[in-house]
Structures are given as C-alpha cells and as structure tokens.
Amino acid sequence: MPAKSYNIVTHYFDIIVIGAGGAGLRAAAAGVAKGANVGVISKVHPMRSHTVAAKGGINAALGNRTKDDWRWHAYDTIRGADWLGDQDAIAIMCENAASAIYELESMGLAFSRDKNGKIYQRSYGGQSTEFGKGDAAYRACAVADRTGQAILHTLYQQNLKAGVKFFVEFIAIDLLFDSENNCAGVFAYEPASGNLHIFRAKQTIIATGGYGQIYAHTTASSICTGDGNAMALRAGLVLKDMEFIQFHPSGLYATGVLLTEGARAEGGILLNANGERFMERYAPKYKDLASRDVVSRAIVQEIGEGRGCGVKKDHVELQLSHLDRQIIEDKLPSIADLAKTFAGIDIFKQNIPVLPTTHYTMGGIATEASGEVVGVQGLYAIGEAACNSVHGANRLGCNSLLDLIVFGKIAGDNASLSRANPHAELNKNGLDNILANFDALRHAKGEFTPSMLRKNMQNIVQKHAGIIRNGETLASGASQLHDLWQHRQESLLVRDKSMIWNNDLIEAIECDNLLLLAIATLASAEYRTESRGSHYRSDYPERDDKNWQKHTIFSLDKNGESTLITSDVRLSNIEDFAAFIPEKRTY
Secondary structure (H helix, E strand, O other): OOHHHOOEEEEEEEEEEEOOOHHHHHHHHHHHHOOOOEEEEEOOOHHHOHHHHOOOOEEOOOOOOOOOOHHHHHHHHHHHOOOOOOHHHHHHHHHOHHHHHHHHHHHOOOOOEOOOOOEOEEEEEEEEOOOOOOOEEEEEEOOOOOHHHHHHHHHHHHHHHHOOEEEEOOEEEEEEEEOOOOEEEEEEEEOOOOEEEEEEEEEEEEOOOOOHHHOOOEOOOOOOOOHHHHHHHHOOOOEEOOOOEEEEEEEEOOOOOEOOOHHHHOOOEEEOOOOOOOHHHHOOOOHHHOOHHHHHHHHHHHHHOOOOEOOOOOEEEEEOOOOOHHHHHHHOHHHHHHHHHHHOOOOOOOOEEEEEEEEEEOOEEEEOOOOEEOOOOOEEEOHHHEEOOOOOOOOOOOHHHHHHHHHHHHHHHHHHHHOOOOOOOEOHHHHHHHHHHHHHHHOOEOOEOHHHHHHHHHHHHHHHOOOEEOHHHHHHHHHHHHHHHHOHHHHEEOOOOOOOOOHHHHHHHHHHHHHHHHHHHHHHHHHOOOOEOOEEEOOEOOOOHHHHOEEEEEEEOOOOOEEEEEEEOOOOOOOOOOOOOOOOOOO
16 A cells, blocks of 8 residues: 555654653653753653552662662662572663652652651562671662552653653654664654654664563563564664563452552462461571562462462462551551452451562563663663563562663663654665555455454463473464564454544554464573472473573574574672572572
C-alpha cells in the first residue's frame, strides 16, 4: 500500500522516549534538564504505566536503620543474580543509589519516615550486610506499599513542569534508521485520529517495559507486550538472556494479583498445609526473605510433595494476622484492600492463599552499561525493556525501581549530548517496508482473532516454560511457537479495517510482538543446559560455571529462523571494587 494512502505527520525532536513508565520519565527529565527538546510516546497515560505495580520500595545503602555500604548492596545483587550479572553495571547502579534517592526526594517524593524523621527503610529478600556474612540489610526505601505509584506521580509532574511533550495513547510500531543504519527515530500509530506519525530524533530511548504477557498467568498488566524488544529484533538487533523469567512467590491464588514482598519484609510468613513455616528448610538464615527464585521453587516443591493448601492442595498461605494492626495499616494498606477485593479475605483474621506467578523479565535488548544498544548508534534501551544485566539470572526485590532511576538518568544525560547535531535523512526503503507490514497486518484475512492467537501463545509458554523446565517440554513448546509464527499471516484475522480506534489492529500489533518474544524465551531456555537463578532445568539441575557463566544472545532473521550464541559476563569493575568470584549461593 503506497504511503499516500495514509495521513502521515512528521515531528522533530532531539530525544524521543518510547514509554512513560519510571525509566522513560526519568530519562526525559534528565534530557530536558540538559537543554534537549524531548518528546515521550506512550500507549497509555503515564499514570497507568506498569511502574505503578512496583510496591515494596527502592534499594539504596543509606544506612538509616543499620550500618550499610553500597559495596554490600553490589555483592547481594551479584549473588542474587547467581553470578550472571555484569559487575561493572551493578557497581554503577549501587554506587549511585543514594544520590538517586535524594534526587527523588528533592523532586518532591514523599517517602515514609521512621520515628527520627529519616527515610524509612525495610528489609527485603536476599539482602545482607558485610558481604553476606552479617545480618539482614534494611535497604528498601519505601512509600508505604505504593512506591512505584509515588515515583510515577513525582516524575510526571517534573516532566510537565519542564515542558516535555507527551504523545499519549500512541502505538509505537517500528524503529526508523538513516542511510548509514543509525537509529533516527520511531514510526507510530495514533488511534484517536487515525494518523500515522514519524518521530525524527537524534537519539531514541526505548523504555517500553517487559514482556510478561507471554504467559497466561502473570502480574504484568495487559500493556506489557515487549513492544520495544520486538522492534529491536525486527531491526536486526539482539536480545540477551531471554530465558530468565522471574516468578514472584506471592501472587494471589487464582488471580495472579501481586502481593508485595514487603508483606514478608514486615514479618509475614509462608505456611504449608501442616501449618509449618517451610522456608526454614530451604533457607535457614533468611527464611521467607530468601531470593525470589529460591522461595518460588520451595513453594513448588512443597506442593509437589503433597503439602499444598486447600481442597486441591495447589497453593500455600501467607500469614499476616500475627502482625500488629498498625504495621499493616501504615506500611501495607494495599495488601488488605487487594485481599478483600479479590479474595474476600480479612487479613487480620485469615491467611492469604498464594502461588508463584510470572512477574519480571530479566532479559531484554542487549545494551552497554550506559544503556547504549549494542550494534547501533543513536539508540538507548533502559528499564525492563533492556538487559545491561544488572539483574543477571534473578533480580533482587526493590532493585527494579533503582534500575529505572539510575540508568534512566544516565541515558537521558548521555542522549542530550547529541542535541546540536542535525537530523539525518531517513532510509526510504526502511520506511516503505514498515508501511507495507503495517498495511498487511491491518488487512489480515485469516480465521483467528488476535486475542485467540495471543491466548494460544500464552498457554503454550505457560505449559512449557514454567518454574521447573526440561529440554523435552521446551523443545515442544518452541516448535509450536515457531509454527504459530510461520503461519500467523494467513491465520490472523483483523475484522476492523478502519484507522480510528481500531482495537483489533492494536491487539494484532501486540500479538505479533509477543510471539517474537515467546520464541526468543523458549529458544534461549532450551539452549542453556544448566540451572541458574530463575532458570531451573530438571534435566540439568546444577549451575555450570565452566560452560555457562555466559550470556545468551538471541537474534532472528526475516524468515523467523533464530540464532543463539553466547557472550562473556563482565567481571571487570570500577574503582577499587574487586570482582566477586562465583560461589555457592545459599540463604
């Protein structure tokens, strides 16, 4: 379909940010503070971005409650990552954590306070003092159990004040490139007007979040479709460590609604059908505050050995009723509301049924520690969309918000350095191909709606790539996904052919993106023949540092054929911070 069939509007910015969650908003605020002309594209209003789901806190070694050190925080992060984290990036994140907190505070973020008026800090899973030899660390700075929401409000206000231009309810389609294959912006669809938009930019920042919607049961909202990751794949760029999917231990049973780890941080405990605090068997020192992968596998084992709760013996329980009512009302108000609304449970009297559920995607677009995307100029990726590998094989709770803020600022600062450069000419062939693909999707005439294909894909991933995996099931799932991808053009049906609020078309775009990421996830999981962090294979139950202390690098050609290679984990570090050598991970 020729371009003249569509109304195309062109915009010019120094920096265009795709995504208005915590990472995107922090990058935009940093860029505009440096004098750049910044635009932000978001498919939902910024206050509905998925950062709102991050409840428990944001880590920083402030030492407000007990002595702390950013190097201890870095060690915990590296250990939590099961020695797959890039240690230079981790050091940058942890060393800059305190300044990130104070910057947020200066912007107006109202942290909860302790009795001395200092920023309140709670303990969180997998975090310690004295390089794992001391007691639990109190490192998570919190706004009750609404920390992500508070950060979003603060950053959005700062962006509005600074004059950042927002394009809300725009659907980013694909990246644009110049004649030298440098990124030159992004192509987007505006459902409200039916217009297509070309956003020309000297620097483009992808902050589109994770891809948790490849699973049927997930805490990820429906918007978490990995759009930026899929755009990168279609552009010939690579994804890293896609096999590492974090399952949160406390998803509300039968709903998947997230119950923050802050509940256990404030003293909540997990119980099996016998009323036992079973985590004492799996993590004698940290118990319910071991890292998330350890707790999730322990729950699965308890259920598998017949100690699950309920009629079906298919979940465990979270007890909070022993806590002081004031602690819950002050520190965990959302927990009480969620349990009452979605399960009819009074947490002051009853235990809450919980089951691990898909929560966070450690893999993403391969970047340098700075956020610059590997293999291309003019493009950054930050937050859950990216993989600069600060989380490695397993993310520590409350490091996700820190990741957004630290690397969002770094990306915005660095991207602003190009503001004096001229805009490069677009690659016309690339734009024509994007338009042709968009038009083909819009006029798809198969028999299955996008929601039907999406549900099929989600069920395949849920069945074949859960908490415990093996080569046979992964290969079967990968084969089924590849078949879905190869036949999607003739299978997909988009009933609505209009351009105004065409939800069929939006769902088709998202389904296409998710299929790519599902393929990448299962292929990467089949490729890694070891168990490490969140990736546990029953046929390869041990960690294999000799062969697999490496990142997986996934790429896809235009025929849907994938390629997997490895790259080394970066053990080199900054300043006097020596690299940590792998050891047995115990809690």
